[in-house]
Amino acid sequence: MRIRLAERFGDTIVSGEAGEELCQEIAAALSRKDRVTLDFAGVAVILSAFLNPAIGGLYKSLSADLVDRAVTMENGSKLQQSSFDAAKESGRQYYNDARARTRREAAITDLIAG
Numbered sequence: 001m002r003i004r005l006a007e008r009f010g011d012t013i014v015s016g017e018a019g020e021e022l023c024q025e026i027a028a029a030l031s032r033k034d035r036v037t038l039d040f041a042g043v044a045v046i047l048s049a050f051l052n053p054a055i056g057g058l059y060k061s062l063s064a065d066l067v068d069r070a071v072t073m074e075n076g077s078k079l080q081q082s083s084f085d086a087a088k089e090s091g092r093q094y095y096n097d098a099r100a101r102t103r104r105e106a107a108i109t110d111l112i113a114g
Contacts, residue, residue, distance in 0.1 A: 001034045006042030013046040019053035027058060030070055038084070040076030051083055056091025064092050 003025075009018055026036050040046070058067045073084045093100040 001029045002037045002039055004039045004041065005046070006040075009050075011042055011044040013043060013050045016049045016053050019050040019055075020057065022050075022054040023057040026054070026071060027062060030058075030062060030066060035070045035072070038071070038073045040073055040080050043076070043080065046080060046083060048083060048087060051087035052090060055084065055087040056094065059088075059091035059095040064096055067091075 003022070005013060008022075009015075029036050055067075055071065058071065068088065071088075073081065076084065095101070
């Protein structure tokens, strides 16, 4: 399955809600044993606010091995590839390492509390 991000979301992709919707779509494809390629052609800007829920969120309910193997990207810049890889690593750590999750949540709480 190929998902052309610019056609679906435009050339500037920033929405966390859109990321959550894409996560559900990718998870459904993976449950059908499909591989998923995200095509970044035409994407000028993509934020972690989109990538973290879209890609990192997959690790919540799917095995890290499956996500790592079956979800790929193409036609992105080096920066976009780095952001994609960072979203995978962040999701892997957050959902598979309880200590990392606790540290991250504590840091967020501290930031909010000021």
